[in-house]
Amino acid sequence: MRALLWVAALLVAAPAGAQMPPAARALMQHMSKGTRAAKVGDWATYRFDGGGLRVFYWRTAVVGEEKDKSGRDAVWVELEAGTHPAMKSPLMQMRMLVAREGDEIRYDAISRLFIGGPFDRPQEYSKEALEHVLKEEKDAQAQAQQARAADAKAPAPAGITPVIRSGKEQRLMTLAGTVTAVPVEVVFKGTVIKRIWVSREIPLMNLVKMEIPGIAHSMEVVEYGIDAKPRMVMPPPDAPKVRLEYADSVLPDLGAAADAEAAQKDSEDTP
Known part of the structure; x- marks a missing residue:
């Protein structure tokens, strides 16, 4: 299922009219050789590189x-999320209770949510605030789906047909070591627009690496394992909760926070 979700993500990123050869088939063959459901203890850390100083970890x-x-x-x-792979002084911490259905974690079914920032102790969202945030997220997804449906109906220019293709299963060297993975690419007029590497060996999302060569953006697994322990310091039961009027302002702007930290470091290094 998760492998198909990655193929779906590529389809979303592809222009209207993209052709789909047996990319899904190759991916599912790879995943069927040993993938497993997410279990307590599974964890993975990714490095996001947006070019320049825009590097952070999740x-x-x-x-x-x-x-x-x-x-x-x-x-x-x-x-x-933070600017250090070991999450020293993280910019954001989040803990949520998410329903699971069979092998899948239902991220659309969150019943409790705690948020902590670099200068704020973790707080739980009240019932009203959580419902507000989930509704906004659902509305945003619905709008995005409508936009994708409209794009899909638009005919591709004559003679221009993007293609989604997959490569053979192979060993791939990553920041987290060497893993067995399958590449899936969106190709436009012979140029790779986006490439995603998927592996059954990586827990949770099965994502190894994602590249957008045209703008030099990438996301790559740095570490992963099966021994995760709770790290958020939970507030006491009687601690104040995040109320509806603050629900939109509690989540930090991670990109802005990373830029501010990088600028501060540059100023300290400048003689």
Whole structure:
């Protein structure tokens, strides 16, 4: 299922009219050789490179499981973002209780959410604030889906047909070591627009690497494992919660925070 999601992501990124050879088939053959459902302890850290000083890291980990308030099986997922791969002084921490259905973690079914920033102690979102944020996210996804549907109906210019293709399963060297992976590419007039490497060996998202050569942007796994422990310091039960009026302002602008930190470092290094 996750492999098909990555193919779907490539389709979204491809221009209207893109042709789909057996990319999904090659990917699913690779994933069928040993992929497993996400388990408590799974974690992965990625490096995002947006060019220049725009480099930061993102860590996802499954750190616990319990029943949610609706009686569904659910897992605690922690997310961290920062400018250091070990998440020293993270710019953002998030912990959420997410329902799971079979092998899939349902990120559209969040029942509890905690947010912490570089200068703020973690706080839980109130029921109203969480519902507000989830509704805004659902509305944004619906608008994006409508836009993609409109683009899909638009005919491609004559003689211009983008293609999605996959390569053979191979060993790929990454920042996290060498893994077995399959590349899937969007190609336009002989030029690779986007390339995604997918591997059954990487937990959670199965994503190894993503490249956008034209603008020199990339995302690559740095570390991964199966021994994750909770890292967010949880607030006491009687601590104030994030209310509706602050729900939109609590999540930090990670890009702006990374730029500010880089600018401060440059000023300190300048004699």
